[in-house]
Amino acid sequence: MSEDETRIAAPLRTDGLAVRYPTKKAPSLEGVSLEVGRGERLGVAGRTGAGKSTLALATAGFIPRVVRARLDGRVMIDGLDAAAAPADALLGRVGIVFATPANQLSASKLTVREELAFGLENLGVPRAEMDPRIDGTLDRLGIAHLADREPFALSGGEQQRVAIASIVAMGTTVLVLDEPTAQLDPAGTAAVADLLDELAKAGAAILCAEHDPSVLGRMDRCLVLDSGRMVALDVPGTALALAAEAASLTPPTLVRLAEAASLDLARAFDEPAVAAGLRAWADAGGVARELAHGATTATTAAAAAAGSIAAPPLPGPAWTPARERAPVRVAVDGLVHRYPGGVEAVRGASLRVDPGEAVAILGQNGSGKTTLVKHLNGLLRPDEGRILLDDVPTDGRSVAELARTVGFVFQNPDDQLFERSVEREVAFGPRNLGIATADVANLVVGSLAAVGLLEERTTNPYDLDLSRRKLVALAGVLAMDPAVLVLDEPTTGQDVDGVERVSAIIEAFRGAGRSVVAITHDMEFAARHFSRIVVMRAGEVVADGPPGLVFAPGNATLLASTGLTPPPAARIAARLGLDTVPLDAAALLATLRS
Amino acid sequence: MSATTGYYVAGSSWLHRRNPLTKLLALALVLLSAFLLPPIVLVVLVVVIVAAVWSAGLLRPTVRAMRIPALLLLSILVVNSLFFPGATDVLASLGPLSITRDGLTFGLISAGRVLVAFLASVAFLFTTLADDMLETLIARGASHRISFVILSAVQMVPRMQDRAGSILEAQQARGLSLEGSFVRRIRSLVPLIGPVLLGSLVDVRERTFALEARGFGARPNRTAYRIVVDPPIDRWLRLAIIGLCLGVVVVAVTGFPR
Numbered sequence: 001m002s003e004d005e006t007r008i009a010a011p012l013r014t015d016g017l018a019v020r021y022p023t024k025k026a027p028s029l030e031g032v033s034l035e036v037g038r039g040e041r042l043g044v045a046g047r048t049g050a051g052k053s054t055l056a057l058a059t060a061g062f063i064p065r066v067v068r069a070r071l072d073g074r075v076m077i078d079g080l081d082a083a084a085a086p087a088d089a090l091l092g093r094v095g096i097v098f099a100t101p102a103n104q105l106s107a108s109k110l111t112v113r114e115e116l117a118f119g120l121e122n123l124g125v126p127r128a129e130m131d132p133r134i135d136g137t138l139d140r141l142g143i144a145h146l147a148d149r150e151p152f153a154l155s156g157g158e159q160q161r162v163a164i165a166s167i168v169a170m171g172t173t174v175l176v177l178d179e180p181t182a183q184l185d186p187a188g189t190a191a192v193a194d195l196l197d198e199l200a201k202a203g204a205a206i207l208c209a210e211h212d213p214s215v216l217g218r219m220d221r222c223l224v225l226d227s228g229r230m231v232a233l234d235v236p237g238t239a240l241a242l243a244a245e246a247a248s249l250t251p252p253t254l255v256r257l258a259e260a261a262s263l264d265l266a267r268a269f270d271e272p273a274v275a276a277g278l279r280a281w282a283d284a285g286g287v288a289r290e291l292a293h294g295a296t297t298a299t300t301a302a303a304a305a306a307g308s309i310a311a312p313p314l315p316g317p318a319w320t321p322a323r324e325r326a327p328v329r330v331a332v333d334g335l336v337h338r339y340p341g342g343v344e345a346v347r348g349a350s351l352r353v354d355p356g357e358a359v360a361i362l363g364q365n366g367s368g369k370t371t372l373v374k375h376l377n378g379l380l381r382p383d384e385g386r387i388l389l390d391d392v393p394t395d396g397r398s399v400a401e402l403a404r405t406v407g408f409v410f411q412n413p414d415d416q417l418f419e420r421s422v423e424r425e426v427a428f429g430p431r432n433l434g435i436a437t438a439d440v441a442n443l444v445v446g447s448l449a450a451v452g453l454l455e456e457r458t459t460n461p462y463d464l465d466l467s468r469r470k471l472v473a474l475a476g477v478l479a480m481d482p483a484v485l486v487l488d489e490p491t492t493g494q495d496v497d498g499v500e501r502v503s504a505i506i507e508a509f510r511g512a513g514r515s516v517v518a519i520t521h522d523m524e525f526a527a528r529h530f531s532r533i534v535v536m537r538a539g540e541v542v543a544d545g546p547p548g549l550v551f552a553p554g555n556a557t558l559l560a561s562t563g564l565t566p567p568p569a570a571r572i573a574a575r576l577g578l579d580t581v582p583l584d585a586a587a588l589l590a591t592l593r594s
Numbered sequence: 595m596s597a598t599t600g601y602y603v604a605g606s607s608w609l610h611r612r613n614p615l616t617k618l619l620a621l622a623l624v625l626l627s628a629f630l631l632p633p634i635v636l637v638v639l640v641v642v643i644v645a646a647v648w649s650a651g652l653l654r655p656t657v658r659a660m661r662i663p664a665l666l667l668l669s670i671l672v673v674n675s676l677f678f679p680g681a682t683d684v685l686a687s688l689g690p691l692s693i694t695r696d697g698l699t700f701g702l703i704s705a706g707r708v709l710v711a712f713l714a715s716v717a718f719l720f721t722t723l724a725d726d727m728l729e730t731l732i733a734r735g736a737s738h739r740i741s742f743v744i745l746s747a748v749q750m751v752p753r754m755q756d757r758a759g760s761i762l763e764a765q766q767a768r769g770l771s772l773e774g775s776f777v778r779r780i781r782s783l784v785p786l787i788g789p790v791l792l793g794s795l796v797d798v799r800e801r802t803f804a805l806e807a808r809g810f811g812a813r814p815n816r817t818a819y820r821i822v823v824d825p826p827i828d829r830w831l832r833l834a835i836i837g838l839c840l841g842v843v844v845v846a847v848t849g850f851p852r
Contacts, residue, residue, distance in 0.1 A: 066806050091809040103800040106808065108725040108745055117819035122809035124817050166808060379763050398773075399766040408767035414796055415757065416764040418788025428785065432769030462792055476768060 011173045011205040012036040012059060012094075016073035019054050019063055019228075028054040028069075029228045036174070036205040041196055043219030043236060044209040045243060047495040048467040051228040052209035056178040059207055060096035061085070077174055092123055094174040095167030099182040099493070101156040104163030112138075112146045112154075112162050119170040137169040140202060141195050155365055157188020161195055168199065175199060177208040181215055182493050185365045185521045187563030193218050211495055213252035216240065217269030237268030249496050253524060253568040256585040271568075275575035282592040319450035319478060319508040322442045327355030327513045328405055328483040330376060334385035337371050345371040347539035348385070353484070358506055358516040360526035363536035364563040369519045372536070373486050376517065377406040389484075404433055407482030411489040413466070413473035422448070422464075422472050423457040429480040440479070447478035450505050467498045474502070485509055487518040491525050503529045524567040527551060527583040537562045548581040601659075601719035601752075607650035609721040613828040614730045617718050619835045624714040626839055628707045630846035636706035643713045652720050656713070659720075663712045667705040674701030726822045733818065738811035746798075753797070754790055761789045 017032040029051045036042045044052050054063070061082035063069050075082040078093045097104055109115040116134045125133070138144045143161050146154065151162060160180055167175060177196075181189040193215050196206055200220075210216050222236040224243035232242040237255050244251035251259070258268035261281035267273040330353040337346040346368045353359050361369045374380040375387050378399045387394045389405055407429075410416065419425040426447055430440045448454045451471040456464065461472050470493060477485065490502045499522075506516050506529050520526050526533055526547065533550040535543035535558070543550050543558060551559075551566035553574040559565060566574070569588040570581050582588035609617070624643070627635055647656045678697025685693045724745055731741045765785045766772070772782055805811075 060807065062803065062806070066803065087806075087809075087812045091812050096803070096807045098800055098803060100800055103797065104804045106805065106810075107801070108728065110723070110725070114725075114820060118810075119808040121817050121819055122812060124813050124815040127817055127819060130817075130819050163804075170809065374763070377767055379767065398771070399763075400769050400771040403767055403769040408764075410760070410764045410767070412760070414793040415760045415789055416768065416785075418785050418792065429768040432771065480769065 010035040010037045011078050012207060013076040014059065014073065015076070017055075017058060017075060018072040019051075019058055019069050021069045027228055029058065029225075032073075032225075032228075032230055034223060034230075034233065036207055038173070038203045038205055039200050040221070041200050041206040041208065041219040043216040043222040044207060044225065045211070045216055045222055045240060046225035046231075047247070047497055048465055048493075050225040052225055053178050054228070055225065056096060056176050056207065056209050058082075059174070060094055060176040061087075061090045062096065092171045094176065095170060095172040096176040096178065097160070097163050097167060097180050099179040101159035101163065101183060102152070105151045105159060105166075107152075109151055111148050112143075112151055112165075113148060115151050115162060116166050116169045119166050123170055133169055137165050141165050141168065141198060143195075155188060157184045157191050157365075160184060160188065160192055164192070164195060164199075168204070172204070174205045174207070177206070177210075179209055179211065179493075181210065181212055185563060186523070186565065187364055189215060189521075213240065213254070213269075217252070217254065235266040237265035241265055241268075247496075249500075253585045254572075257569070257572065257588065260585070260589055271571060271575065275572050278572065278588075278592060279576060318504040320446065321481070321512045321514075322446045323439065323481055325481065325483055325514075328515070329354055329388075329390050330406075330484055330515065330517070331388040331391070332372070332375065332385070333388060335372065335375060335382050335387070336384035337368075337375065337380060338383050339371075345539055346375075349536070349539070349541050350385075351534060351541060351544070353515050353517055355483075355513050355515055356510050357532060358510050358518070358530040359532045359534055360530035361517065361519045361534045361536060362521070362523070362526060362562070362564055367536040367562065368539040369536050370488060371539075373408075373488065373517060373519060376484065376486055377402045377408045379408070400432065403429070403480065403482075405482060406484045406486060407477040407480050408486045409474050409477045409488065409490065411492065413461075413469040416473055416476070417461040417469060420460055421458050422453060422461055422475075425461050425472055426476045426479050429476050433480055435481070443479040443481055444475075447475040450478060450501075450508070451475045452501055466493045467495060470494065471498065471501065474505070478505070483514050485514065485516045487516065487520075489519055489521065491520060491522045499525060506530075523551075523564065524569075524584070527567045527570070535559070535562055535564065547583055551583070552581050601716070602723050603652060603655055603720045605651065605721070607652070607721070609646060609650040609652075609717065611823065611825070612721070612831070613824040614722050614727040614822065615734065615824075616828045616831050616835070617722055618727070619832055619839070621714050621718050623835050623839050623842070625711060626842045628710040630842055633703045633706065636703070636710055639710045640706070640713065643710065643717060647713075647717050647720075650717075650721065652717070655720060656716055659716045660712065663708070667709055670705045670708065671698075671701040674698070674704060725820065729818050729820055729822050732816060733822070738816075742805070742810070750794075754794065757793060757797075758786070758790055761786055761793075764789075 013035045015033050017029055018027050019029040020027040032055060034042065044055055046052050057063050057067050058071060058075055061075065061077060063071050064083060065087060071083050077090060080089055080093070082090060105115055106118045109118060113134055116137060117130050120130050120133060138147055141161065143165060146158060146162060151159060154162065164175070181192050184192065189212060196208065197218065200206055208219065216222055217236050219236055221234065222239035223230060224232040224239050226246060231246050232239040234242070237258060241251050241255050241259055250256065254274055255265065255268045257274055257278060258265055261278050263274060263277040332349060332351040335346050335349045336344065338344050349372055361373065363369050371380060375382060378394055378397060394402060417425055419428060423444060426444045427440055430443050435443070445454065448457055451474055453468065453471055453475065461469055464472065474490065491499045494502065503525065509516050531546060533543070533545065533547050534541055535550060542562065543555065551570045556574070565571065567583060569584050573580065573582050573588055578591060580591050582591050624639060628639055647653055675693045675697045676691050678694055678700055681694035681696035683695040685695050685698065728741050728745050731744065732738060770782055770785055772779065
């Protein structure tokens with residue numbers, strides 16, 4: 001086939017695509033030309049606001065038909081001009097899946113089978129053909145066992161796979177996904193990535209906007225966007241390395257390891273290959289390569305490899321305590337919690353958090369993590385056991401009173417934002433606590449500076465994107481000046497910048513003798529910024545210790561039973577048979593050099 | 595109550611087995627009768643509806659569902675009895691407050707109408723799957739947009755209740771106190787209602803996109819996977835109900851025979 005024919009055959013193509021929303025001055029996408037062939041998976045990476053979602057909407061034919069925006073250039077789907085074609089014509093050719101699993105389903109169907117039938121009904125497929133098509137799709141995607149389950153009783157990962165199956169059952173050749181794993185646990189994320197592999201093998205063209213390197217690394221190619229423009233389009237390793245360089249950020253661990261040992265970046269996500277390459281590199285003396293990008297000298301590269309170069313400084317100061325306050329010890333003692341209906345969500349969990357500690361709680365969705373932490377500020381009350389703050393039981397103290405000591409940031413910022421400006425929103429908590437006005441002003445400014453939103457103080461929170469709305473919610477709790485900070489999934493929906501911000505605040509909080517408890521699905525985040533890892537399974541604490549112990553190779557079976565894997569650096573170290581457990585790329589390289 | 599099934603209570607009673615359209619028409623007949631016919635009919639309607647839900651084994655959930663409307667009914671009764679404008683026929687006095695005959699009568703009638711409307715709607719929602727209703731309406735030629743609005747309305751309450759729980763927790767965690775003076779409590783509603791409304795908008799946008807991606811309403815020749823039962827007796831029932839509806843309207847327009 002000639003190159004021209006390939007071009008025509010590519011089910012998804014954009015030529016000089018540019019999108020501008022009516023409310024924005026700058027275009028959200030500019031000059032994007034790409035092709036996704038049959039059986040190809042194209043990952044789309046970039047910071048929040050870089051244009052990933054806009055590209056997803058445009059390639060799914062939603063702009064300008066559903067979302068109002070000016071579209072220049074062309075989007076061709078299966079040879080049809082998406083902007084000009086009627087909705088009917090695109091149906092069954094292209095489909096899109098978004099981040100929130102529950103919102104992807106029609107919300108009215110009693111079984112997964114009926115959910116898949118919904119799209120076929122809309123296409124006008126005769127009823128006799130529906131069952132074979134539904135069964136075929138479910139079989140092919142390996143989720144036949146879900147056919148007769150109720151969609152809303154499924155886990156997020158299962159719901160997301162059903163949502164994808166519902167689109168695929170319609171016969172779509174082009175599948176677009178906008179951060180499909182953002183709200184899933186590691187097992188759910190892996191299952192969705194596996195499913196994309198299957199779809200690609202069956203000939204689908206896939207465009208997937210993502211933050212998670214473990215998903216991006218499995219794509220065939222990766223497009224990196226920055227301010228709406230293409231920065232890189234290459235195999236994932238190379239593209240992500242270039243993107244990190246352009247933004248002066250740390251690349252994903254595996255890419256960084258491959259770079260340091262001069263491996264082929266195309267194989268950066270092939271863990272056995274990276275391990276083998278690193279062994280050869282260490283045997284040859286372990287000199288970190290002069291990094292191809294930037295004016296990095298051999299010495300600084302070596303220093304970087306030894307971990308002595310800090311992360312690039314963030315604009316603005318990290319969090320500093322505005323007021324002195326005494327440290328508080330938290331103890332959870334034999335906690336049991338039953339939900340109405342008798343489900344035991346927490347079954348005898350005990351936990352201590354000392355001042356200056358940061359504890360990450362890991363585990364699959366449904367393992368009882370959120371139920372446990374909701375006891376710390378009295379949102380839930382123990383059925384058995386006790387919660388102690390400085391050895392005083394919390395029984396009988398109201399949530400509002402406990403809020404003076406324990407700050408709780410929820411996963412979904414939209415459950416709390418209501419004020420007309422960021423500043424007023426952040427002042428809501430400290431005002432409720434009756435903190436003096438002058439102090440409130442200081443606390444508000446301090447917390448907004450810590451999350452980097454000082455310049456947005458008069459903006460309406462709902463004019464900010466999700467990642468920044470999450471930061472507003474975090475600032476709102478920081479401003480209450482708590483001794484203990486509880487975070488539920490602080491990094492979901494955050495890009496690398498956002499994660500760095502949250503990490504810096506956690507470090508600063510610990511430094512001030514206060515403590516942090518966070519629920520997270522991000523193993524690397526947990527390993528790098530927390531002094532202790534607590535693993536929960538079926539309502540019980542099954543592991544509790546420093547990251548180096550919990551992520552040790554000896555725990556691999558235990559972790560796997562909870563759907564977790566150690567962070568990448570620890571996984572590579574285990575492959576190399578090292579007896580230490582490095583938590584990031586720098587630590588692993590340093591171990592190998594010594 | 596879940597987002598999928600709304601208020602639906604699974605079962606196979608004679609009420610469950612009726613076609614959704616039959617029940618929708620019956621609901622219309624009850625509402626027409628309650629608001630257009632003389633008040634004495636309200637007593638008959640309440641008895642008939644309660645007997646119907648009892649025979650369908652739904653008396654207990656129905657009573658439970660009426661707990662919150664009961665407060666509304668009580669307030670309608672009290673406010674009208676005490677403050678009915680222009681009423682002078684005092685039945686009883688308690689300090690500066692007096693119950694008037696006109697007020698009590700009007701209060702009883704209004705409360706009765708609202709009671710009938712609530713009971714009939716609850717009986718309908720308990721025995722009808724939203725999805726069956728949707729299929730029936732579309733099969734009868736209703737536009738998909740109207741059907742979608744009906745479906746969303748049925749599902750909105752459970753969804754909002756779900757969200758309201760999370761919002762209450764999030765704001766309490768920010769020190770919002772729900773105790774104190776009346777004014778203080780009213781003020782504390784703003785941070786609770788704000789996110790329900792604003793968050794729902796975000797939610798609706800995503801859900802609309804998802805339906806769009808599945809081609810909802812894109813083609814006129816829609817087919818149906820789910821078979822909604824329509825026993826022959828339902829056709830006769832519907833004809834009878836439509837006849838009765840017309841009768842109620844005619845009687846109401848021409849004046850009641852005295």
